[in-house]
Amino acid sequence: EAGVAQSPRYKIIEKRQSVAFWCNPISGHATLYWYQQILGQGPKLLIQFQNNGVVDDSQLPKDRFSAERLKGVDSTLKIQPAKLEDSAVYLCASSQRLAPDYEQYFGPGTRLTVT
Amino acid sequence: DAKTTQPNSMESNEEEPVHLPCNHSTISGTDYIHWYRQLPSQGPEYVIHGLTSNVNNRMASLAIAEDRKSSTLILHRATLRDAAVYYCILRTTGNQFYFGTGTSLTVIP
Numbered sequence: 001e002a003g004v005a006q007s008p009r010y011k012i013i014e015k016r017q018s019v020a021f022w023c024n025p026i027s028g029h030a031t032l033y034w035y036q037q038i039l040g041q042g043p044k045l046l047i048q049f050q051n052n053g054v055v056d057d058s059q060l061p062k063d064r065f066s067a068e069r070l071k072g073v074d075s076t077l078k079i080q081p082a083k084l085e086d087s088a089v090y091l092c093a094s095s096q097r098l099a100p101d102y103e104q105y106f107g108p109g110t111r112l113t114v115t
Numbered sequence: 116d117a118k119t120t121q122p123n124s125m126e127s128n129e130e131e132p133v134h135l136p137c138n139h140s141t142i143s144g145t146d147y148i149h150w151y152r153q154l155p156s157q158g159p160e161y162v163i164h165g166l167t168s169n170v171n172n173r174m175a176s177l178a179i180a181e182d183r184k185s186s187t188l189i190l191h192r193a194t195l196r197d198a199a200v201y202y203c204i205l206r207t208t209g210n211q212f213y214f215g216t217g218t219s220l221t222v223i224p
Contacts, residue, residue, distance in 0.1 A: 004158075042202055042214030043159065055210060091158050100147040100206035101166070106158030 002026065004107035006092050012113045018080035021110045025073070025094030031055075032069055033104060034077050035091040043091055049075065050098045082114045119203045124219045127193045135188040135218055137203030142183050147206045150177065150188045152199040153217070159202065162188065198222045 005024040013019050025032050031050055035043035046065065048055040051072035060067065064083070069075040079086055089111050093104040120138040127133040139148065149164040163170055163177045165186075170177040176189040190197055202217040 040216075042200075042216050044214070045212065048210060093158070098210060100145070100208055100210065101164065103149070103161035103164065104151075104159075106160065109158050 004092055004094055004105055006090075006107035006110055008110055009108065010111045010113075012115065013082055015084055015114050016081040018078065019082055019112060020079075021077045021090050021092075021112075023075045023077070023092030023107060025075070025092070026105055029094035029096055029105070030072070031095040031098045031102075032075050033093040033095070034067055034075070035093065037089045037091055037109070039088070046077070048098070055098060079112075082112075084114050087112055087114045118213050119205060119215055121201075121203055121215065121218045123216065124221065126221045126223060127190075129195060129222055129224050130192050133190040133193045133197070133220065135190075135201050135203075135220065136185065137187070138185045139203070139205055140184045142205055143207070144183075145208045148177065148179060148183075148186050149204045149206050149212075150175070151202045151204065151214075152197075153202070154196075154199045159214075162201070164206075193220075193222045195222050195224060 007022050033048050034046045037043040046060045047057040047067050049069040052069050067077045089109040091109045093106045095102045095104045150162040151159040152162050153159045163175050165177045178187045200217040200219050202214050204212050206212045
């Protein structure tokens with residue numbers, strides 16, 4: 001079974017530029033998550049999708065971050081404009097169901113450096 | 116956020132058992148206890164989860180206190196590949212969860 005795919009793996013941009021990350025979840029997984037992981041910290045949940053609808057985006061800085069999951073499969077996370085403090089690893093995860101007893105499967109992440 | 120408390124770091128000798136503790140005094144009756152681990156430069160990896168009873172799988176065992184305010188992840192024989200950051204997480208029926216900073220496990224050969 002193929003795992004969660006993310007691209008690109010690494011990205012370096014200057015502040016005030018825009019950037020987009022792509023995620024392809026495990027086939028058949030209804031739930032998709034985006035996390036931000038700053039160096040030395042645990043992952044912080046940004047947004048949860050159930051199929052193509054947003055379940056929770058309370059931690060997403062909506063003035064600069066946006067995310068979508070068209071057709072309930074792939075998802076993109078965008079930052080516009082980027083700030084220095086956005087330097088982090090962005091992780092995508094998927095789960096079969098939106099239920100607390102289901103595990104999440106994580107992708108390798110995209111390491112973003114904002115200079 | 117339903118939060119957990121873990122030691123920042125622990126050490127274990129290779130091939131010995133490791134007990135990783137977690138306190139979750141604010142747990143509610145329907146919160147599941149999940150453990151994930153993260154190897155360097157990788158995304159987190161699911162280890163085990165449970166609700167009330169102790170759980171075993173091929174990777175580890177999870178011992179849950181009777182009052183559910185604490186739990187312990189048990190690695191029966193630590194190997195060098197088990198060196199990672201281990202996160203204890205409460206997952207609620209409202210789908211809220213918080214990773215925290217986890218426990219960094221060092222395995223000594």
